Amino acid sequence: MAQAIAFYFIAACILGFAVLVVSTKDTVHSVLFLVMDFLFVAALYVLLGAEFLAAIQVLVYAGGIVVLYLFVVMLVNLKRPPEAHSDPHRRTMLGFLLAAAVLVEVGAIAVYGHSQPAMVPVPGAAMPVTGNTAQIGWLLYTSYLIPFEIASMLLLVAMIGAIVLAKREL
Amino acid sequence: MPITTTHYILLSAALFTIGVVGVMVRRNIIIIFMSIELILNAVNINLIAFSQQLQNGIGQVFAIFVIAVAAAEAAVGLGIILAFYRNKETVNIDEMNVMRS
Amino acid sequence: MIDTLVIPLLKIVIVLNATLVSVTYMVLLERKVIAWAQSRLGPMRVGPYGILQPVADAVKLMIKEDITPVRADRWVFTIAPIISMVPALIVYAVIPFGPEVKLFGRQVTLYITDINVGLLYIVSVASVGVYGIILAGYASNSKYPLLASLRASAQLISYEVAVTLTLVSVIMMAGSLSMVSIVRAQQSSHMWYAFVQPLAFLIFFIGGLAETNRAPFDLPEAEQELTGGFHTEYSGMRFALFFLAEYANMIVVSSVATTLFLGGWLRPFPNVAFLSFLDFIPSWTWFLVKSFVFLYIFIWVRATLPRYRYDQLMRLGWKVLIPLAIANLVVTGIIKVMLL
Amino acid sequence: MDTPVIHHGAMFDTNELVLNMGPQHPSTHGVLRVVLRLDGEKVVDADVVIGYLHRGIEKLSENRNWTQIILLTDRMDYVAAATNNVGYCETVEKLMSLEVPRRARYVRTILCELQRIASHCLWVGTHAMDIGAMTVFLYAFRERELILDLFEEMCGARLTYNSMRIGGLPLDIPPGWDKKVLEFCTIMATKIDEYEELLTHNRIWLERTKGIGVIDGPAAVALGLSGPPLRGSGVPRDVRKDEPYAAYDEMEFDVPIGTAGDTYDRYLVRLEEFRQSLRVIRQATEGIPEGPIVGKVPRLIKPPAGETYHAIESPKGELGYFIVSDGKSTNPYRFRVRPPSFCNLQGLRTLIKGHLVADVVALIGSLDVVLGEVDR
Numbered sequence: 001m002a003q004a005i006a007f008y009f010i011a012a013c014i015l016g017f018a019v020l021v022v023s024t025k026d027t028v029h030s031v032l033f034l035v036m037d038f039l040f041v042a043a044l045y046v047l048l049g050a051e052f053l054a055a056i057q058v059l060v061y062a063g064g065i066v067v068l069y070l071f072v073v074m075l076v077n078l079k080r081p082p083e084a085h086s087d088p089h090r091r092t093m094l095g096f097l098l099a100a101a102v103l104v105e106v107g108a109i110a111v112y113g114h115s116q117p118a119m120v121p122v123p124g125a126a127m128p129v130t131g132n133t134a135q136i137g138w139l140l141y142t143s144y145l146i147p148f149e150i151a152s153m154l155l156l157v158a159m160i161g162a163i164v165l166a167k168r169e170l
Numbered sequence: 171m172p173i174t175t176t177h178y179i180l181l182s183a184a185l186f187t188i189g190v191v192g193v194m195v196r197r198n199i200i201i202i203f204m205s206i207e208l209i210l211n212a213v214n215i216n217l218i219a220f221s222q223q224l225q226n227g228i229g230q231v232f233a234i235f236v237i238a239v240a241a242a243e244a245a246v247g248l249g250i251i252l253a254f255y256r257n258k259e260t261v262n263i264d265e266m267n268v269m270r271s
Numbered sequence: 272m273i274d275t276l277v278i279p280l281l282k283i284v285i286v287l288n289a290t291l292v293s294v295t296y297m298v299l300l301e302r303k304v305i306a307w308a309q310s311r312l313g314p315m316r317v318g319p320y321g322i323l324q325p326v327a328d329a330v331k332l333m334i335k336e337d338i339t340p341v342r343a344d345r346w347v348f349t350i351a352p353i354i355s356m357v358p359a360l361i362v363y364a365v366i367p368f369g370p371e372v373k374l375f376g377r378q379v380t381l382y383i384t385d386i387n388v389g390l391l392y393i394v395s396v397a398s399v400g401v402y403g404i405i406l407a408g409y410a411s412n413s414k415y416p417l418l419a420s421l422r423a424s425a426q427l428i429s430y431e432v433a434v435t436l437t438l439v440s441v442i443m444m445a446g447s448l449s450m451v452s453i454v455r456a457q458q459s460s461h462m463w464y465a466f467v468q469p470l471a472f473l474i475f476f477i478g479g480l481a482e483t484n485r486a487p488f489d490l491p492e493a494e495q496e497l498t499g500g501f502h503t504e505y506s507g508m509r510f511a512l513f514f515l516a517e518y519a520n521m522i523v524v525s526s527v528a529t530t531l532f533l534g535g536w537l538r539p540f541p542n543v544a545f546l547s548f549l550d551f552i553p554s555w556t557w558f559l560v561k562s563f564v565f566l567y568i569f570i571w572v573r574a575t576l577p578r579y580r581y582d583q584l585m586r587l588g589w590k591v592l593i594p595l596a597i598a599n600l601v602v603t604g605i606i607k608v609m610l611l
Numbered sequence: 612m613d614t615p616v617i618h619h620g621a622m623f624d625t626n627e628l629v630l631n632m633g634p635q636h637p638s639t640h641g642v643l644r645v646v647l648r649l650d651g652e653k654v655v656d657a658d659v660v661i662g663y664l665h666r667g668i669e670k671l672s673e674n675r676n677w678t679q680i681i682l683l684t685d686r687m688d689y690v691a692a693a694t695n696n697v698g699y700c701e702t703v704e705k706l707m708s709l710e711v712p713r714r715a716r717y718v719r720t721i722l723c724e725l726q727r728i729a730s731h732c733l734w735v736g737t738h739a740m741d742i743g744a745m746t747v748f749l750y751a752f753r754e755r756e757l758i759l760d761l762f763e764e765m766c767g768a769r770l771t772y773n774s775m776r777i778g779g780l781p782l783d784i785p786p787g788w789d790k791k792v793l794e795f796c797t798i799m800a801t802k803i804d805e806y807e808e809l810l811t812h813n814r815i816w817l818e819r820t821k822g823i824g825v826i827d828g829p830a831a832v833a834l835g836l837s838g839p840p841l842r843g844s845g846v847p848r849d850v851r852k853d854e855p856y857a858a859y860d861e862m863e864f865d866v867p868i869g870t871a872g873d874t875y876d877r878y879l880v881r882l883e884e885f886r887q888s889l890r891v892i893r894q895a896t897e898g899i900p901e902g903p904i905v906g907k908v909p910r911l912i913k914p915p916a917g918e919t920y921h922a923i924e925s926p927k928g929e930l931g932y933f934i935v936s937d938g939k940s941t942n943p944y945r946f947r948v949r950p951p952s953f954c955n956l957q958g959l960r961t962l963i964k965g966h967l968v969a970d971v972v973a974l975i976g977s978l979d980v981v982l983g984e985v986d987r
Contacts, residue, residue, distance in 0.1 A: 007173045011181045022192030034204050041211050048222045053230050055391035060237050063398025065244045072248045076255050095194025102190050106183035135227040144231050151238040158242030165249030309749035577815045578743025580969045
């Protein structure tokens with residue numbers, strides 16, 4: 001029961017803040033709603049028993065990525081609202097329709113999946129460690145070592161790319 | 171009523187759709203980027219819900235990779251936005267049409 | 272019911288109140304200590320030796336006019352102080368003030384909770400605190416706060432890297448992210464981590480000074496350069512929130528440093544048997560005494576040192592502290608693998 | 612905001628930020644206003660705006676009689692009022708060719724040097740405060756208090772002394788005052804070391820002051836700098852040595868000069884001046900001669916027609932008075948001051964270009980300007 005209340009509350013907050021993110025005029029407010037959204041997603045992760053992911057979500061998303069967004073919004077400091085100029089080729093209704101189609105499709109898959117027999121747990125390779133954090137660490141440094149290294153390379157490349165893009169003179 | 175994986179998937183679908191609407195409808199490129207972050211979060215919710223259902227940590231490992239990619243995407247994307255803004259003084263994607271013939 | 276609801280709530284209430292009271296008295300302590308360092312007396316008027324000064328300050332700040340600049344972004348301007356205050360307070364959820372004790376015939380833990388990602392929780396919550404500063408600078412719609420908030424966020428983000436790296440070396444030593452386990456690991460390894468990881472301790476301390484915007488890294492509120500820094504346009508209670516958040520953060524940093532490096536609630540030499548007569552002192556007293564030493568050093572440093580310049584601060588962070596922290600991490604890893 | 616675009620020669624351009632520092636700002640030492648044009652935090656250009664404390668002292672003086680003007684000069688450099696009095700009185704004495712008794716000249720020397728120490732105390736305190744070392748401020752004010760007590764005993768006031776008269780002194784020194792001055796010298800000598808312990812070898816202090824606001828000797832001369840900012844650049848110019856006034860010709864002291872011409876050297880020069888001042892005070896107090904304190908001054912002061920310029924070394928630099936008398940009226944025909952702060956402030960724009968915002972306050976501090984004197 002408590003779990004259901006928590007889930008519905010968190011889900012409502014996530015969706016509400018998400019709607020605010022895409023609908024607010026002021027970009028700074030939009031960024032703020034995004035932070036709130038991410039914090040509630042982190043709460044959802046806690047509900048799902050993924051504490052490590054929740055902490056990472058707050059640390060990387062809320063504490064890192066969104067700060068970056070906020071910096072850019074502050075630096076860009078718009079004189080006129082970006083929505084002012086509209087492309088005649090733009091079809092806003094088509095966008096809504098496409099999004100509705102996506103919702104229907106994904107929803108249909110979910111409902112169909114629900115009607116199927118429940119998935120049985122597929123335990124991964126036997127892990128010598130217990131606890132959420134330790135298990136993730138163990139997986140990252142054994143089975144997924146190469147993807148992990150590739151991800152770190154990706155971050156390095158992104159870092160250099162961002163520096164090149166943002167620096168005035170090289 | 172117990173909360174099942176389907177609940178999480180439906181939540182994720184709704185969040186995904188909101189993100190898609192943001193990408194399709196808004197013209198402010200910063201908000202479009204934020205909508206993409208919402209989409210990535212929807213995916214992460216899915217991954218972690220399945221990870222819980224299947225009782226193994228692989229979904230969470232994937233979520234970590236998604237977060238890493240999101241961080242890289244944000245850094246490079248925002249760098250591009252800044253570069254564009256400095257040249258054209260706008261963040262409206264309808265004005266980003268220099269390659270249109 | 273009592274164990275799951277009443278006791279945790281009671282603990283939260285006690286910790287929050289104790290924090291807020293100690294934060295206000297921290298202000299008095301700082302004024303007194305700095306006054307003594309400068310051959311003055313400090314506040315002496317309100318109550319004997321000025322001990323009621325915090326009450327007077329609180330009353331003053333509450334009844335002061337709360338000004339919102341006309342061109343400010345009102346919503347953001349209002350929530351910015353709240354955003355900076357809340358993370359500073361919720362961090363206390365995982366700080367262990369003591370081990371399990373018997374209280375009224377009941378086993379009570381002297382911490383609100385012990386989650387297995389405790390340290391990560393502290394780092395991530397602390398990283399949210401930077402929003403308060405950025406948004407305050409942005410929402411004021413004024414140049415000095417904007418400059419200060421850009422400085423502050425750049426400073427916080429860069430020193431966070433160094434601090435987090437030192438935390439990683441502590442985690443390596445303890446093999447756990449839980450604050451309670453880290454203290455227990457120090458007991459079982461017969462050594463405070465301040466002696467095992469002196470470099471990490473030093474970097475953590477310097478980084479802690481910078482993260483709490485304390486002298487000599489108090490650039491975001493450098494009165495002589497940027498008038499009031501990011502809270503130039505704030506007054507009354509909203510200003511008080513920023514002020515309290517800074518001091519609450521100081522206490523957080525001291526508590527974390529105590530837990531990670533000075534053995535938390537453990538008495539000195541916890542495994543030396545003939546010192547066991549010290550056990551009559553309750554464990555939380557040791558914790559408070561150690562934190563107090565830290566807070567005193569914070570104040571002492573402020574009374575002594577001039578302020579760094581922005582670029583020098585960045586250079587110190589990126590070119591000295593972060594490489595040192597990484598080197599420390601690598602050495603710790605090698606030693607851990609080779610010897611233990 | 613319509614600010615010029617900075618061209619970096621690369622793909623991006625940025626706008627300058629105009630930051631208005633002052634006239635109400637904690638570290639512009641009064642009401643100086645500096646309009647900074649910033650690129651990030653770097654100062655691209657600066658406009659120094661003065662005049663917020665203009666009280667028309669020069670014009671006012673042309674409508675006051677010669678004795679009343681002494682009181683006005685107090686209000687120029689209000690942290691070194693006695694020095695202003697000495698400068699003015701000596702100029703009038705020069706105009707009237709008055710002989711000042713030796714005892715009066717000795718007391719003037721003592722007061723001038725005490726005033727120099729008081730002014731430098733205030734400077735070292737505020738300068739350190741600008742750079743963030745707050746304790747030095749209170750230490751220095753503690754010692755300044757002792758000097759103010761000495762002045763209070765001497766002439767009854769603590770800030771604006773009105774402590775000179777044309778031709779000598781209004782009052783003789785109180786009994787036992789010279790002993791107290793010597794006691795003060797003993798105390799002060801140890802306190803200077805205290806300041807130095809906190810600052811001179813402090814790494815943060817070195818980083819904040821070394822190489823900041825460098826100006827070489829010829830450039831400093833060209834800008835018309837004087838006093839410690841000039842001597843910090845290695846030009847050995849000191850009015851006390853070059854054109855001795857009061858009793859300086861009978862005193863033994865050195866003129867400290869710097870080499871690099873940066874903020875740190877200006878700091879070192881001033882700290883050494885503390886010690887040299889103490890040396891002068893000791894000599895003057897021990898060798899104070901007996902005799903009258905006022906020369907033969909006519910009852911109605913009415914200098915003969917003519918003009919004269921006379922400069923003394925105030926704590927800030929060369930303080931000069933240019934006075935024209937028409938020989939008929941009892942007030943000056945033209946009264947003009949060459950205030951050292953005003954001339955030193957000319958260097959500010961040159962000094963702060965290319966430095967960061969934080970250095971601006973350090974450089975304003977290192978020039979040691981008093982706005983009362985700049986604006987008059």
